[in-house]
Structures are given as structure tokens and as C-alpha cells.
Amino acid sequence: DIVMTQSPESLAVSLGERATINCKSSQSVFYISNSKNYLAWYQQKPGQPPKLLIYWASTRESGVPDRFSGSGSGTDFTLTISSLQAEDVAVYYCQQYYSTPWTFGQGTKVEIK
Amino acid sequence: QVQLVQSGSELKKPGASVKVSCKASGYMFTNYAMNWVRQAPGQGLEWMGWINTNTGNPTYAQGFTGRFVLSLDTSVSTAYLQISSLKAEDTAVYYCVRHTAVAGSGWFDSWGQGTLVTVSS
Numbered sequence: 001d002i003v004m005t006q007s008p009e010s011l012a013v014s015l016g017e018r019a020t021i022n023c024k025s026s027q028s029v030f031y032i033s034n035s036k037n038y039l040a041w042y043q044q045k046p047g048q049p050p051k052l053l054i055y056w057a058s059t060r061e062s063g064v065p066d067r068f069s070g071s072g073s074g075t076d077f078t079l080t081i082s083s084l085q086a087e088d089v090a091v092y093y094c095q096q097y098y099s100t101p102w103t104f105g106q107g108t109k110v111e112i113k
Numbered sequence: 114q115v116q117l118v119q120s121g122s123e124l125k126k127p128g129a130s131v132k133v134s135c136k137a138s139g140y141m142f143t144n145y146a147m148n149w150v151r152q153a154p155g156q157g158l159e160w161m162g163w164i165n166t167n168t169g170n171p172t173y174a175q176g177f178t179g180r181f182v183l184s185l186d187t188s189v190s191t192a193y194l195q196i197s198s199l200k201a202e203d204t205a206v207y208y209c210v211r212h213t214a215v216a217g218s219g220w221f222d223s224w225g226q227g228t229l230v231t232v233s234s
Contacts, residue, residue, distance in 0.1 A: 093158055
């Protein structure tokens with residue numbers, strides 16, 4: 001199984017500042033045949049189901065604000081919120097869909113400082 | 114628009130069974146696989162398995178074999194998760210989640226609202 005490890009477990013960022021979440025996979029999720037990283041990011045607000053933010057490691061889902069961006073390749077990935085807004089308070093999860101079982105990181109809680 | 118509407122919360126005694134439904138609308142049901150994800154109280158997301166909505170063939174993650182059954186009724190665009198011999202540790206929110214492919218790899222683009230299953234004597 002591919003183990004996904006996120007860091008930090010939580011972070012507090014001032015409004016308007018940058019938030020950076022890291023995700024590391026225990027093996028590469030890069031598929032050479034199509035040059036794609038099989039990595040997604042989700043946002044879960046309290047009492048709500050998760051919501052897809054990013055897939056293919058860096059492609060924003062339709063309707064997701066452009067302050068959210070994803071980067072990285074192979075085994076190391078980053079989700080960046082360029083200017084934190086109050087509505088971004090949530091837990092963020094990375095997930096690999098390279099091979100079953102599809103696995104999630106343990107989550108990173110983002111709060112306002 | 115794509116909607117996944119799950120059945121309501123359940124309170125069950127240990128040893129009982131529960132069947133959670135997930136009704137899909139807004140898209141061709143058999144064009145996308147359906148996954149199930151568990152979230153225990155205060156915990157993260159755990160993938161339970163998925164079902165090919167074309168063939169009805171389920172695939173289970175380790176730890177979700179035996180007591181867990183995924184099924185479909187394509188005539189009403191509904192997926193089901195049945196859990197038998199319930200234990201206290203099955204207490205969780207269960208999500209149905211659309212997969213962006215009927216089989217093979219894909220991300221999770223639409224989530225049901227979740228069904229809380231509480232197992233308590």
C-alpha cells in the first residue's frame with residue numbers, strides 16, 4: 001500500500017498570509033506513460049463532506065478559487081493557499097489514486113492565527 | 114448537477130446489520146464507479162472499496178472484507194453499503210463518493226452528504 005504522510009498536522013496562519021501543506025508518498029505516484037501525477041487534494045470543513053480542490057497534483061477543479069494551487073511530482077507534493085481567507089479554515093487531505101487501495105494522508109488542520 | 118443523496122443516520126445495537134443507500138442524479142450512473150469512504154469520529158478518511166457500476170463487480174480494501182457488502186440497483190441509480198455483525202468500532206460517518214472513471218484510476222469528484230452510523234447497546 002502507498003502510505004501518504006502530510007505535514008504539518010496543523011498550522012495557524014494570519015488572514016491574507018500564505019499557508020503551505022506538504023504531502024509525501026511512500027512510493028512515486030508519477031505515471032511515466034502519460035506524465036501525470038496521480039495525486040488529489042480535498043478540503044473538509046466542519047460538519048461537511050470533503051470537497052475536491054485539485055487533481056493531477058496541480059489541476060484546479062472547476063470553481064475552486066485560484067488562491068489554491070498544487071505542485072510537486074513523484075513523491076513530494078505541496079498545497080498552497082496564497083492568501084488565507086476565513087472560509088479556508090478546514091482540514092486538508094491529499095490522496096493518491098495511482099494504485100489501490102486509494103489512500104489518504106492523515107489530514108492537516110488549517111486555522112486562523 | 115451531480116448529486117449523491119444518502120440515507121439518514123442510523124442507531125444500531127452491536128450484532129445488528131445496517132444498509133446505507135446512496136442515490137445518484139444528474140449524470141449517467143453507469144459511467145462512473147462508486148466508492149465508499151469511512152470517517153470515524155474525529156479521524157481521517159479511509160477508503161473502504163469501490164463498485165464498478167457497469168458490471169456490479171465490487172473491490173474491497175483490506176479490513177473491509179467479510180462483513181461489508183457493496184451493491185447496486187442501476188434501475189434507480191442507487192448504490193448500497195451493507196454492514197453486518199456491527200461492532201462499536203463501526204461507529205463512523207460513511208460517504209459514498211463518485212469516481213471519475215467506471216474502472217481504474219480516478220479522483221473523487223462528488224461526495225454524498227455522509228451517513229452517521231452509531232453502534233451502541
